[in-house]
Amino acid sequence: MARIIGTLSTSHIPAIGNAIAKGLQNEPYWKPFFDSWPPVREWLAREKPDVVVFFYNDHGLNFFLDKMPTFAVGACAEYVSEDEGWGIPTIPSVRGEPKLSWQIINGIVEDGFDPVMCQEMAVDHAITNPLLLMFPDAKWPVTIVPIAINSIQHPLPGPKRCFDLGRAVGKAIEAWPEDKKVLLIGSGGLSHQLDGERAGFINKAFDTECLEAMVSGVEPLTKYSALDVVELAGAQGVELMCWIAARAAMQGEVKELHRTYHIPISNTASAVQLLSHTRAVETAKAA
Amino acid sequence: MARIIGTLSTSHIPAIGNAIAKGLQNEPYWKPFFDSWPPVREWLAREKPDVVVFFYNDHGLNFFLDKMPTFAVGACAEYVSEDEGWGIPTIPSVRGEPKLSWQIINGIVEDGFDPVMCQEMAVDHAITNPLLLMFPDAKWPVTIVPIAINSIQHPLPGPKRCFDLGRAVGKAIEAWPEDKKVLLIGSGGLSHQLDGERAGFINKAFDTECLEAMVSGVEPLTKYSALDVVELAGAQGVELMCWIAARAAMQGEVKELHRTYHIPISNTASAVQLLSHTRAVETAKAA
Amino acid sequence: MAREIEGTTIFEGGQAMKGYQLNKMCFSFNDPENRKAFLADQAAYMDKYKLTKEQREALASGSVLKMIEAGGNAYYLAKLAGILGLGVQDIGAQQTGMTVEAFKQKLLDQARQ
Amino acid sequence: MAREIEGTTIFEGGQAMKGYQLNKMCFSFNDPENRKAFLADQAAYMDKYKLTKEQREALASGSVLKMIEAGGNAYYLAKLAGILGLGVQDIGAQQTGMTVEAFKQKLLDQARQ
Ligand SMILES: [Fe+3]
Numbered sequence: 001m002a003r004i005i006g007t008l009s010t011s012h013i014p015a016i017g018n019a020i021a022k023g024l025q026n027e028p029y030w031k032p033f034f035d036s037w038p039p040v041r042e043w044l045a046r047e048k049p050d051v052v053v054f055f056y057n058d059h060g061l062n063f064f065l066d067k068m069p070t071f072a073v074g075a076c077a078e079y080v081s082e083d084e085g086w087g088i089p090t091i092p093s094v095r096g097e098p099k100l101s102w103q104i105i106n107g108i109v110e111d112g113f114d115p116v117m118c119q120e121m122a123v124d125h126a127i128t129n130p131l132l133l134m135f136p137d138a139k140w141p142v143t144i145v146p147i148a149i150n151s152i153q154h155p156l157p158g159p160k161r162c163f164d165l166g167r168a169v170g171k172a173i174e175a176w177p178e179d180k181k182v183l184l185i186g187s188g189g190l191s192h193q194l195d196g197e198r199a200g201f202i203n204k205a206f207d208t209e210c211l212e213a214m215v216s217g218v219e220p221l222t223k224y225s226a227l228d229v230v231e232l233a234g235a236q237g238v239e240l241m242c243w244i245a246a247r248a249a250m251q252g253e254v255k256e257l258h259r260t261y262h263i264p265i266s267n268t269a270s271a272v273q274l275l276s277h278t279r280a281v282e283t284a285k286a287a
Numbered sequence: 288m289a290r291i292i293g294t295l296s297t298s299h300i301p302a303i304g305n306a307i308a309k310g311l312q313n314e315p316y317w318k319p320f321f322d323s324w325p326p327v328r329e330w331l332a333r334e335k336p337d338v339v340v341f342f343y344n345d346h347g348l349n350f351f352l353d354k355m356p357t358f359a360v361g362a363c364a365e366y367v368s369e370d371e372g373w374g375i376p377t378i379p380s381v382r383g384e385p386k387l388s389w390q391i392i393n394g395i396v397e398d399g400f401d402p403v404m405c406q407e408m409a410v411d412h413a414i415t416n417p418l419l420l421m422f423p424d425a426k427w428p429v430t431i432v433p434i435a436i437n438s439i440q441h442p443l444p445g446p447k448r449c450f451d452l453g454r455a456v457g458k459a460i461e462a463w464p465e466d467k468k469v470l471l472i473g474s475g476g477l478s479h480q481l482d483g484e485r486a487g488f489i490n491k492a493f494d495t496e497c498l499e500a501m502v503s504g505v506e507p508l509t510k511y512s513a514l515d516v517v518e519l520a521g522a523q524g525v526e527l528m529c530w531i532a533a534r535a536a537m538q539g540e541v542k543e544l545h546r547t548y549h550i551p552i553s554n555t556a557s558a559v560q561l562l563s564h565t566r567a568v569e570t571a572k573a574a
Numbered sequence: 575m576a577r578e579i580e581g582t583t584i585f586e587g588g589q590a591m592k593g594y595q596l597n598k599m600c601f602s603f604n605d606p607e608n609r610k611a612f613l614a615d616q617a618a619y620m621d622k623y624k625l626t627k628e629q630r631e632a633l634a635s636g637s638v639l640k641m642i643e644a645g646g647n648a649y650y651l652a653k654l655a656g657i658l659g660l661g662v663q664d665i666g667a668q669q670t671g672m673t674v675e676a677f678k679q680k681l682l683d684q685a686r687q
Numbered sequence: 688m689a690r691e692i693e694g695t696t697i698f699e700g701g702q703a704m705k706g707y708q709l710n711k712m713c714f715s716f717n718d719p720e721n722r723k724a725f726l727a728d729q730a731a732y733m734d735k736y737k738l739t740k741e742q743r744e745a746l747a748s749g750s751v752l753k754m755i756e757a758g759g760n761a762y763y764l765a766k767l768a769g770i771l772g773l774g775v776q777d778i779g780a781q782q783t784g785m786t787v788e789a790f791k792q793k794l795l796d797q798a799r800q
C-alpha cells in the first residue's frame with residue numbers, strides 16, 4: 001500500500017524562480033529563505049519519495065474566469081511548465097502519476113467532492129518553484145499529482161472544506177494499492193496582499209498560529225471562514241488553504257523536522273516547513 | 288422573495304430539434320411526444336415564470352475532457368446556442384440571470400459543493416430543445432441559469448450527490464430576495480443507451496419507478512449509485528441525475544399536472560412531466 | 575470501477591486516458607471548418623490529433639464497438655457519426671449485430687414490457 | 688458577501704462580471720505574441736477585448752487602484768504589471784501612497800511585530 005511520508009509546505013513567490021535563475025541564493029536578501037532548503041534536500045535524498053501530491057493554486061495560467069473550478073485534479077501523463085507572462089523561466093516537464101490521480105478522483109467523488117478532472121494542465125510557479133527548490137538540477141526523481149484550489153474568485157472554498165478535501169485525498173492515497181512513498185506539498189502563502197490600499201499587509205501572529213497548527217493539527221483553523229482568512233492573512237494569504245489541505249491529508253503522528261519563517265520576500269511572509277509522518281493512524285492503533 | 292413554482296422535466300433528444308425544424312410535430316412517430324406540450328404551454332402562459340433554472344448535461348459542446356467539471360453553474364449575461372457538429376439548428380441566444388447565478392454559487396459553496404463558475408458558456412440541445420418546446424416562437428420570455436451535471440466521464444456524481452445539490456440550489460433560490468417566479472427544469476433521459484452491445488437498452492419499469500418518485504419525492508432514488516443508474520437506465524440514462532436534482536430543489540407539497548411516457552424517440556424512452564409546487568415548506572408549516 | 579455491466583463500457587479514467595486524442599478530435603468537430611478539413615483529408619486530420627494506431631484502425635473499420643474499445647466516448651463519437659451520416663439507429667443496429675429494422679423493432683418491443 | 692475588509696476588494700461575482708473583459712485581456716498575456724501585440728498598439732488591443740470606458744481610463748491613468756475598481760483581479764493584473772515593468776513593491780507603493788522605500792520599510796517593520 002502507498003504510504004504518506006510527510007508534508008512539505010512552502011511559499012512559492014514568483015521572485016524565487018527569478019532568484020534561482022540568476023543564482024542569487026547567497027545574497028543577503030535571499031539567504032534566509034534559501035538556507036532552509038539544504039536540510040529539506042537531505043531529508044528528500046534519504047526518504048526518496050516516489051510521488052508528490054501538490055495542493056496549490058493556479059495563478060491565471062491554466063484556468064480563467066470563463067470556467068473557474070473550485071477544486072481541480074490533474075490526471076495527466078505529463079505536466080508542462082508554461083510562460084506566465086512576466087518572465088519566470090519555465091522548467092522541464094514533469095511526469096504525472098495518472099493512476100494515483102484517478103485513485104484520488106474516484107475517492108473524493110465518492111466522498112462528496114465535485115472536482116474538475118484535468119487531462120491537460122499547464123503548471124505555474126506554484127508547482128515549478130517548489131520542484132526547483134527540492135531538486136535544483138531539474139532532473140525530477142518524482143512524479144506528481146497537482147490538486148488546484150481556487151484562490152482567485154470568491155466564493156473560495158474555506159478552511160473547513162479544504163480540510164475535508166485533504167482528509168479525503170489522504171484516505172484515497174492510503175488506499176492506493178501501489179507500494180509507493182507519497183510526499184504531500186502545500187504550496188502558497190503565508191500572509192500577503194498584493195492589491196488594494198492594504199497592499200503589503202502581513203500578519204506574523206496569524207502565520208505563527210498557522211505554523212503551530214501545522215504541527216499539532218490544522219482542525220482548529222477550520223473555525224475561520226474564507227473571508228476570515230482574507231482578513232487575517234491578506235487577499236492572497238488565502239493560499240494558506242493549500243497548507244491546510246496538505247496537512248489534513250496526513251493523519252496520525254507527525255514530527256516537525258524543519259521550519260523557516262522570514263519576512264519579507266517580495267510582499268510576502270515566506271515560510272518553509274517540513275513535517276514527517278512518523279506513524280500512520282492504523283500503525284498507531286496496532287501498536 | 289423568489290418562489291419556485293414547479294419542476295418541468297423532459298427528454299431533450301437531439302432528434303426533437305430536427306423534428307421541430309422540419310415541422311414534423313404531427314407525424315405519427317412524433318405526435319405522442321409533441322402532444323404533451325400544449326398543456327405545458329398553457330400552464331406556462333398562466334403561471335408566467337420569470338427565470339428558468341436548468342439542471343442539464345453538456346454533450347461535448349462546452350466542456351471537454353481536458354477540464355471536465357462535475358458540476359458547473361453558468362453566471363453569464365447571455366448564453367449562446369452553438370453548432371454541435373451534427374446539424375441541430377441553433378436558436379437565438381438566451382438572456383441569463385447572473386444575480387441568481389451568483390446567489391446559487393454562493394449558496395452551494397457555503398453548503399459544501401465545489402462548482403465550476405462559468406462566465407462564458409455555450410448551450411446545447413439539452414437547453415435549446417426544452418426552450419423551443421416551451422416557447423415555440425423562440426421569443427424567450429424568461430431568463431435562465433444553467434447548471435451542468437457531468438454525465439460523460441466517470442466517476443459521475445451519483446443520485447445522492449445530485450439530490451443534495453438540488454436541495455442546496457433550491458435553498459439558495461428561495462433565499463434570493465428578488466420577487467421572481469422560478470421554474471426548475473430537469474433535462475435528460477429517461478432510460479437509453481447509445482453505445483456498446485447493449486445499445487438500445489430501455490427500462491420501462493425503472494423509468495416508471497422514477498416518474499412515480501418525481502411525484503412522491505426522489506429521496507428513495509438516492510439508494511442507487513451512479514453505476515447502478517448506468518445498469519438500470521443505460522449508459523446515457525444517467526441523465527436522470529438532472530431530474531433528481533431538479534426535483535430535490537423543490538421541498539414541500541407538489542402536484543403532478545402532466546405526464547407523458549413514450550417509447551421510443553430515437554433510442555430513448557422519452558418523457559415529459561410537469562409538477563407544480565403547490566406549497567413551499569415554510570407555508571405548509573405556517574398553515 | 576471494477577463493476578461489470580453487460581454490453582457496456584464504463585468511460586472512467588482508464589478509457590478517458592486511452593481515448594483522449596480520439597475524443598479530442600471528435601470535440602473539434604463542433605467547428606464546421608474542422609468537419610470540412612476532416613472530410614477533405616482524414617489521414618492528415620488524424621495525424622494532427624495524434625490518433626493511435628488502434629484508433630485509426632477502428633475508424634478505418636467503421637466499427638463503433640472498436641472505436642469504443644479504443645477509448646471513444648459516446649457523446650464525442652456522436653459528432654463523428656454525424657459527419658459520416660449515421661443515425662443513432664444505424665449505430666445501434668451495427669453494435670448489436672442486428673438489421674436496422676430489427677433494431678427498431680427491439681426498441682418498440684420495450685414499450686410493451 | 689456584504690463583509691467589509693479594510694483596504695481590500697473582494698473579487699466576488701459582481702467584480703468578476705465587471706472585470707471580465709479586462710481580466711480576459713490580461714489572461715491573454717500568457718502568450719508572448721499577445722504581449723507584443725498589446726505593446727505595439729494598446730488601443731487596438733483593448734478594442735479587441737472590448738474593454739469598458741472605465742477599464743481603459745484606469746489603464747491610461749496607470750492607477751492600480753482604479754484597475755481594481757474596474758474589476759481587475761490581482762492574479763491577472765500581475766501579468767499586465769509584468770509587461771509594464773512594475774514589480775510588486777512598485778505596485779504596493781503606488782496603492783498605499785508611499786514611496787517604494789517607505790513601502791519596503793513597512794514590510795520589514797512587520798517582521799518585528
Ligand atoms: Fe501565489
Ligand SMILES: [Fe+3]
Pocket residue numbers: 299300346413475476523526
Ligand atoms: Fe442527452
